[in-house]
Amino acid sequence: MAVNLQLLPPIQELLFSESDHRYTFNHPQLGPLPLYSCSQVMEATEAKAMNWSHWRKRLMTKGLTEPEAEAAGRLWPAGPLSLEQANCFMELWRNHRAAVGTKLHELVQCQLMGKSSGCQTWSEVIEIESQWLLSFFPRVTTVYLIEQPLVHRSCFFSGTPDLLAVIDGVLTLVDWKTQMLKYSPSGAPLAPKVRPEWQMQQGAYAAMIESCYGMKVERGLNWIGWAEGSKDHFWNAADLEQGWFKFAGFLMELHAREARLGSIPHSIAMQAMLPMFSDG
Numbered sequence: 056m057a058v059n060l061q062l063l064p065p066i067q068e069l070l071f072s073e074s075d076h077r078y079t080f081n082h083p084q085l086g087p088l089p090l091y092s093c094s095q096v097m098e099a100t101e102a103k104a105m106n107w108s109h110w111r112k113r114l115m116t117k118g119l120t121e122p123e124a125e126a127a128g129r130l131w132p133a134g135p136l137s138l139e140q141a142n143c144f145m146e147l148w149r150n151h152r153a154a155v156g157t158k159l160h161e162l163v164q165c166q167l168m169g170k171s172s173g174c175q176t177w178s179e180v181i182e183i184e185s186q187w188l189l190s191f192f193p194r195v196t197t198v199y200l201i202e203q204p205l206v207h208r209s210c211f212f213s214g215t216p217d218l219l220a221v222i223d224g225v226l227t228l229v230d231w232k233t234q235m236l237k238y239s240p241s242g243a244p245l246a247p248k249v250r251p252e253w254q255m256q257q258g259a260y261a262a263m264i265e266s267c268y269g270m271k272v273e274r275g276l277n278w279i280g281w282a283e284g285s286k287d288h289f290w291n292a293a294d295l296e297q298g299w300f301k302f303a304g305f306l307m308e309l310h311a312r313e314a315r316l317g318s319i320p321h322s323i324a325m326q327a328m329l330p331m332f333s334d335g
Contacts, residue, residue: 057169058220059197063268069213071204078213080206088320090206091309093214093259093302100305103252107145114141122235126151156233159183159280160217163231164201166192167218182282183233190285191278197221199270205263211324212306216260219272226273228261228295236281247279249288255305257290258298303331 070079070087078090097103114136124131127144136144158180165172166188200219206212218229230253237245257275264270275290275298290298307328313321 058167058195060168061197061199062201063199063203063219065203066206066267069204069206071213071215078204078206080213082320085320088211090211090213093212093256096212096259096302096306096309097252097255100308102255102302102305103250110145111138111141114144119144123148152233155180155183156231159187159231159233160202163187163217167195167198167201167220179282183280183285186280186282186285187278190287191222194222195220196224200264205260205267207259207263207266209266209324209327210262210303210306211310211320211327212259212263214256214260214263216264219264219270222276226270228257228264228272228275230257230260230275230277232277232279234279234281236283244283247281247286249277249279253277253288254290254294254298255302256298258295258300259302259306261295262299262303300331303328307332 068081068083070081071077072079076092078092080088080090082088091099115138116135118135119127119129119131119133121131123144124133126148155177158176162172162176162180162184166184198218198220200216202215202217204213204215216228217231220227220229222229232247232253234247236247239245254275257277261272261275264272272295273292275295277288277290279286279288307325310321310325310328314325
């Protein structure tokens, strides 16, 4: 099925380096300015609610789960890991999960653009793509943005939304998430986990889209896919507003920090954002 592509023009002043994931904005007065991305803002201000200590403790006391052992090429059951081994495995696992997500993004982009991917990938990614083709793709009618770098000109941050499209007849901002199905001790499948920082990310992306194109996103969607199924997690307009306000608070913290170090662009952005937090 072919979708209606009405792709919005890229932001000419914004440069994105794929190799090191860096954004640069060519300001007409201030010249080239490096930008923080949404993820970098949340990482720099510890807005992400990730706590790796419980995972590390489990690896050091109980060892690897069966999927973890399979990914690491080890026999299962595997015994407890040392601290060094646990840290090494956690890094390996995070890199692999990120690579799974990247491969899915590539396949999805090709499907939406009507192109052949021609890329070799893991069976898990192919299975997740099959879930996407079944549960999501038929609902897409018009596509406006696919993996296009954006900037918020006044609030001074950047990011790349996965998709802006009309889905189920609604203008929807979409972010793809991949997970592995987890089970309770009794063997029952557990619901996929929705992380609170996703709401902030969606709100920030919606604000950037409005800043760049004047388009008001009607809802956000985290499509969560795994080899055996998928789930839609929606964010309504009020959720997006709340997510943007939460993100803006962390962004203000970052601007204030950089302004104290003498950054003029961050100082200007901080002043531009002050009305968001005034009582009047």
